[in-house]
Amino acid sequence: MRLKVSQLDLPPGYSVEQLAKVVAKKLRCDSSVMHNLKVVRRSIDARSGAPRVNIVVEVDVSGKKPSGKRDVEVVRNVKPQAKTVATLKEYDGLRPVVVGAGPAGLMAAFALAEAGMKPLLVERGEDADARSDRVKDFWKNGVLDSESNVLYGEGGAGLFSDGKLTSRSKDHPRIRRFLEILISCGASPDILIDAEPHLGSDILKELVPALRNRIVELGGEVRFGARLDKVMIDDGVLRGVVVSGEEIRTDHCVLAVGHSARDVYAMLAEQGVPLDAKPFAVGVRLELPQHRIDTAQWGGSFGSLGSASFRLTRRAEDDERSCYTFCLC
Template sequence: MQKDIEITLPPHEVANEKAILETLSKNLKVGRDQIKDFKILKRSIDARSRKVVYRMQVRVFINENYLPEEISFKYPKIGDDKKVIIVGAGPAGLFAALQCIENGLKPIVVERGKDVKQRRRDLAAINKQGVVNTESNYCYGEGGAGTYSDGKLYTRSNKRGDINKVLQIFVQHGADDDIMIDARPHIGTNKLPHIITAIRETILEAGGEVLFDSKLTDLIIKDGAVQGIIVNHEQEIAANSVILATGHSARDIYELLNSKNILIEAKPFALGVRIEHPQNVIDQAQYHCDVRSEYLPPAYYSLVEQVKNRGVFSFCMCPGGIIAPCATGLDEIVVNGWSPSKRNNPYANSGTVVQVTLDDVQGYDPLRMLNFQSEIEQLAFEAGGGNLVAPAQRMIDFVENRLSIDLPKNSYLPGTKSVMLDNILPEFVSSSLRSALPLFGRKMKGYYTNDAILVGVESRTSSPVRIPRDKETFQHPQIKGLYPCAEGAGYAGGIVSAAIDGINCADAILKSV
């Protein structure tokens, strides 16, 4: 007999099989000898009361042996007759390629950046020298933005596709199987490169292709249908299906589509700053303690407020994390955050952003939100003075509208400069943050402090452009065979939802052929 049950355990007993068995026996009122095995289905931390516990969904096998499922996705050898071009080797592109192989289609992945290993040199140059390679950086290159900015796998995309399949594929390629049960699964920037490399090897072994330093520079279109693409202004690759999975920072793709009169639309996004606290401040607030238990991970938070009908919210929170310079062009500042798998850095950071609506940026140009975003990033660069030095301000100084005399130590490697962030952020963003931050402090003890630093600007929260597509066929309404995909097209947000959208696009192609 099998029974599913929820149990609670103190943190120090979560990894103790004997304690779990005793709790299961007591709650189910059965003898220990009757429990032949158990399987943890889900695991989460409950810190709502002063006594922090783990909640675990467990499947118990009573007088019945547990036979573990061996879940492994098979990728058969494929031929050359049914080709699909996939533009972008982020999670959407890679998972689209794997699904194409499952469907008997040959993926040809073209990536403007370098392979995941070669990217490291360019990231080092960004952090140490303030030099941006516009084709290889935190956003461009194999694995996409998520590879070197954290690998968080938490998603609410339950209705879009099979989340477990995405997680299982990650496990099959080297991720810790804890991601299958944790409420907020996380791989870590230090582990993701090896996993991404393994996924690429699977694609190649099955007969797919992955081309690096291969930038899409034109689409070949005839009679309203895709015939292929042009790479690096010269190489022509023919195919009747193109998945456009270029990510939300590939601005030249939007400009290419607009120049060819291919329909795109302006889209709302969010804009703000990345806020960093000492991690122990967040631990004390969330776990109601002076010192975090060694059995608890660095604490997480999620905050949201409505200020005059405008949302202000934390975004991409990184416990034990680092603030990273994520510019993709010259003379711009963009910040993001990431954590290693152990989340053992002394700081916690989170994007804290304000909704920007279409009404905030007047006009009819489909690129107007993108241009607005770019202007703010350039102002941030100018305020920092170059070399990717980021403008920053202490939290209470910002709220009380005064220049910070000095700045706290922080994790942003290129360096920070004390400025008035009001001179960079639009007034409606500044005023919304100024109202929201003290309210966040009421929700979370210790949050509202001058030991926290605001670093600008957090601007790449989502795409400022949507590339429309048909709900049923996933194809662009004007161009047959063109499949806008994931974050860059405005249909996903994060690694898992992007991967799911890549899978869905590959399945849509199978139906069409």
């Protein structure tokens, strides 16, 4: 019988043996009669405020359900899978063009390539490697390349972040699919079980080229230094796009240009494409000593857990605007 066992309290840096012992205790059995023990969720609980931190774990395991245990459930249904695009075996239409190789554009191109539509992905900046050199030059010598920089280029705006995977979407099957694709490109499988998935600094610079190679293997094409200049619309119908001066016929274009590409929005507005204004947030960067955050959140520092983080939101009663922390690195 497949069981889901939740609310398992373990110390930071727990071992497999410790985990098996705690699960066996919940199931009131010997750990030797349990099979296929797999961690499916993991989070940190430091609510006691004391200098003590628990890791709360949920597992899937084959075993026998003991009576009267609320934290043990029988798993009856297979988890819902993300809807995948049907594979078009002999797609002979014009190839779709995806603009922007940030997370949105890369995943859109991957999904289209997987469906057999051989997309063309165009990115105004350079590939992740060349772009990293360009960004180093900027930090060191102040030389800005307006087309390939911290915001523009393969991997998009977050390439040089510490890789926290923040998503406001509630579409859990799709988020899972996104994480699975990252794992297939080399990310740690832990991102599927951690409550706050985190790739780690600079990992994206390796993952993103792997994802690009998968798109190419599936029949897609990726071009760097290729900037969308214009969309060709005739009678309200998309006929093609102009990319770095070249006209490309297409009837489907995914604009995944991020929120920094003001020139694209200006061009679309000029061409009469209906646009909706989206409110935007202004950010400031604050630096806090890490030990103070660790102490406030966990009552102290725990080497095996890395650094503590927090989220803070505030909405003044008489003001529509709110204030929130976005990313703690």
